[in-house]
Amino acid sequence: MRAMILAAGYGTRLWPLTVDRAKPAVPIMGRPLIGYVAEYLSRHGCREVVVNLHHQPESVRAALGDGSRYGVRACYVEEPEILGTSGALDNARRVLGEDFFAETFVVINGKIVTDIDLAAALRAHREQNALATLVLRVNSERERYSVVETERGLIKSFNGFPDPVQDEGAAAPLMFTGIQILEPRVFDYIPPKVFSHSTTDVYPKAIAAGEKVVAHVSDGMWHELSTIKRYLETNLHLMARAGKRVELCSQAIVEDGADVNEAVLWEGAYIEKGARVRRAVLGAGVRVRAGCEIENAAVVRADLVRAADPPPKATPGEFRGEKFIVRL
Template sequence: MKAMILAAGFGTRLFPLTIDRTKPAIPFLGKPLVGYVAEYIARFGFKEIVVNLHHQPDSVIRALGDGSAFGVHIEYSLEEPEILGTAGALDNARHLLGDEAFLIVNGKIISDIDITAAVETHRRSNAIATMVLKPNIKRERFTVVETAEGYVTAFGGMAEPLTEVEIRDTDQLPRSPLMFTGIHILEPRVFDYIPKGQFSDIVSNIYRPALADGEKIAAHITDGNWYELSTIPRYLDISLAMMVDQSVFTGKGCSISSESSVRDSVIWDDVTIEAGSALYRTIVADGVVIRKGEHFENSAIVRADMVRNCDEIPEKSLKGYFQGENFIVPFG
């Protein structure tokens, strides 16, 4: 069974960390995020992998190469001139995926979910696809997936936070809604639902019509660890949660003064932090210099020249400001 990693997105909510690379290519604790995904699925025997590309494709190719560093063999599927969406991406890569069931994994997740168990669920289900679902205990803003007797029945709206009454009445807490992990197994007949040569989405253009046609979509529900790195605060929180016996991660070629204060932060490569400066809960991107006396917290920092020279600042990105040689993005 082949696998496909979706890596074509723009990463607008991670801007400016994605100013010179796409989201799956950003570094995460010393290796590209998409490299973690490749290693993750390789542990379950998936060695032949397709990776789709669109936005800043060279950044993904530089991060992954031929895949040998991550124990896999990679073929690339380029989407141009326009991005094709999650369903259109499959059709564009159909010639690479073959004629058997295949695995799809989002290129922006960190997880230890047992994919072998999900594949076994799929093989027993006689379904067109199997979605790997997880209880949304924190009621984060993910689409609610409704299920019954082991199968998906519908897709709802976004999960809503618990009300104050529900929080107080702990004996009557409602069941956590289920959310999609971005991991699924699909049969080749899903291609029958994909409109050719245009932007299309797996849920809207494959799963909803398939359910309407009486097809089965199996639900594999897991409580495995799963993290999605789609925003700057998520990126920092998950990085800190996964650090072992340390509160600061430092990349290659950095110079950090012993007379500076750096706590709960992620430092990328070739960063200089001078004496008398202080960082708390801060992400510092490649090549940034933190000058003496500068103090930052709850911020992402990139070089100002990168922002000044970029074509446009994405509308969905957090607002930032210029300070000297740097561009600072505060976050709550």
């Protein structure tokens, strides 16, 4: 089976961690995030993947390569302009040809970490002869994810964000995980050569035409790494499961005598003896010197961002010597 990994986004809310790489190229548990997604697809029988690119495309190519390290064969399609989720599909088919999408295929967001049972979703998709099957989960915390309305196992509509104040006795809303299984005839509903999103421009039209868009609700582990806070919390969750207190990328060093706990160190980060680091992400090449304390923060080298314009959705930070620090 084939799959498409959506990896073209700007990663603005993850800035400044995305100042030198795209979001799917950030590290997670010893591998790039896109490698984690590729491994997930491979475990479920998806061996050929196409990845769409736009922001910092070479960082994604370098992270995934030909995909063989992660059990897939990868190819890439660049978008001169961002095209949206379904616009990306239309563009990929135009570049790769219709044969790549000639059978049932999977589309997955390149910014998630999950162990959701994709095989169960595929069974539901085939049993219902669906045009599309969207994997949903219960949004028990009522976070800012669009509410998906369903009826008798089918999707009815996509609405706004949930009210953070839950009415007593009201069921928690459902949200879309970014994992979907599609049939080739979905292209009949995708507007050609324009920016378009599946949930706003494709599925409402398909549902109105009588197509089945199936809601498959899963309770598997799922994390979405769109913000620095979520990125850190996801790492800490996975580290705790693995019995780890510190995650070191290549050439990252913690000197004996450094006090470090619940920290993620990207490649070449260095913590000197006498430094203290707690609940933090240290970007590539960051050095924490003796006597310095970092807690509840993400840190990158100041030289990477000094001349950069922070995107509108970025969390504000401050320069401190050779470091740029974002408090969480």
